[in-house]
Amino acid sequence: MSDMIMYPFRQNTEFHYFSGFLESDSALLIMSKHTGDGLRAESVLFVPKRTPNNENWEVRKSGAEGAHEITGVEEAYNICELDLFLERYCTQKSDFVVWCDQDKIPTNKTLGPVVKDMMTQNNVKLAPMSINVLMHAIRAIKSPAEIGLMKKSVEIASEAMTEIIKSSYPGVKESYLYAKMEFECRIRDAQFLAYIPVVAGGNRANIIHYTSNNQIVNDGELVLMDAGCEYNGYTSDLTRTWPVSGKFSPAQRRLYDIVLRVQRECIKASTVHNSLQDLYNLMLSLLGCELQQIGFVDQHLDKDALKRAATKFCAHHVGHYLGMDVHDTPKASRQQKLQPGMIITIEPGLYISEDNLNVPEEYRGNGIRIEDNVLITDKEPVVLSSMLPKDPDEIEALMARS
Ligand SMILES: [Mn+2]
Missing domain, CATH: 3.90.230.10 (Creatinase/methionine aminopeptidase superfamily)
Incomplete structure (x- = not known):
């Protein structure tokens, strides 16, 4: 709003729907894999790091541990670990596609470069359509x-x-x-x-x-x-x-x-x-x-x-x-x-x-x-x-x- 002044934050709707998590600068990764009895999904949440020195100034963040506890995702990490996580995922898996909000991913300042780098370096393909089409069908x-x-x-x-x-x-x-x-x-x-x-x-x-x-x-x-x-x-x-x-x-x-x-x-x-x-x-x-x-x-x-x-x-x-x-x-x-x-x-x-x-x-x-x-x-x-x-x-x- 102006220098050092906060403005209201509203969580991204899709993210809110699938994670229930309300803090800004977070990411949700849902990985689906084939198992003996069909397709299984695993959710990993990346959230802002909880640092002791910002708590005199701002509301306390949940941190990875808190996020894991409130939301029930399989795993939770600090957001700064997202690129490392993706890197590791790419060395273990091949031949997968990425579903994302194709209109927004290139413009998201933090996630855009991370996801794009991961995709170009590992030759990963985008899914045939933006995931919003599927999410909206569910949310409707x-x-x-x-x-x-x-x-x-x-x-x-x-x-x-x-x-x-x-x-x-x-x-x-x-x-x-x-x-x-x-x-x-x-x-x-x-x-x-x-x-x-x-x-x-x-x-x-x-x-x-x-x-x-x-x-x-x-x-x-x-x-x-x-x-x-x-x-x-x-x-x-x-x-x-x-x-x-x-x-x-x-x-x-x-x-x-x-x-x-x-x-x-x-x-x-x-x-x-x-x-x-x-x-x-x-x-x-x-x-x-x-x-x-x-x-x-x-x-x-x-x-x-x-x-x-x-x-x-x-x-x-x-x-x-x-x-x-x-x-x-x-x-x-x-x-x-x-x-x-x-x-x-x-x-x-x-x-x-x-x-x-x-x-x-x-x-x-x-x-x-x-x-x-x-x-x-x-x-x-x-x-x-x-x-x-x-x-x-x-x-x-x-x-x-x-
Ligand atoms: Mn109306």
Whole structure:
């Protein structure tokens, strides 16, 4: 951040998933070998050295011994021993391939040169694809333990955002709502927010990645908040839009109801019979029909033209995989059918900027998005964020009570 000043460290997701180890400058080596009864894997962890003189200044490191104990890997060494370990491995084994994050290995300052040297000196080949493709396929399906952590992460963010809705008022600063969201999440044991939230009053909600969060929300405006937290490595990602005064105007309510109807239909369709791409197409068709009914879109459009027209009012996708990362497992295709254990976001939106002269004036300057986190099962989808109000009457009642 600046000279000698620390900045927050977040563990590499893949490394965290496979090792459970949270210290920086570490490496995990998984070696697979054929044995009598099939393929066997052995894990070796390389971690920062524990030196006595840095413990007055920094939190104590686990060291090789501690890492071995906490994580259950077969062996653990100091990170400075990695090149020696690889050298020795190469003298004992030949004809093996290296699986790694092929996009990142050349740019990692410490590991890049070590791995590259080992490969060129011993004529070792890279595997046919980056290991991320395989890791993302595994990580896309959450185990029961991971689902437990995801539920907790979503529960914390839902409770926190309920507090934010209750505590907003005309003239409130976006920065206040932002800071309060972080506060409410962290006092519920989340380590940090999962990303810089969007807290956008009025017309600013039409900027999808608005993160300045430093303006005042005026009476009569909607406020859109897109925020989530990280709890023990697992993220939530929620969006609600509410009237800062506590009451929707008739035009705002009409727009809100459109998004809510579309969102509920897309959640219903979040089953093993559909892919994220199918749900996106569903969102565009439904939104297109709604926009025809309200007169924003031409009545005489074929299916494809109607979907194209809808993209003018919602430029983003309907959702993404969610897990340890907010945009989780990006190497997992959106074309594949959803599977039990996957967790996705469903987040349709409707954006009408103040200079959109194609719609009546009363609708302009409003951006609305409703986002929930949904667990796919072999039957009905489970909305993990169901405790966070989204029904407009419920939101108004919640604000009236506070
Ligand atoms: Mn999202």
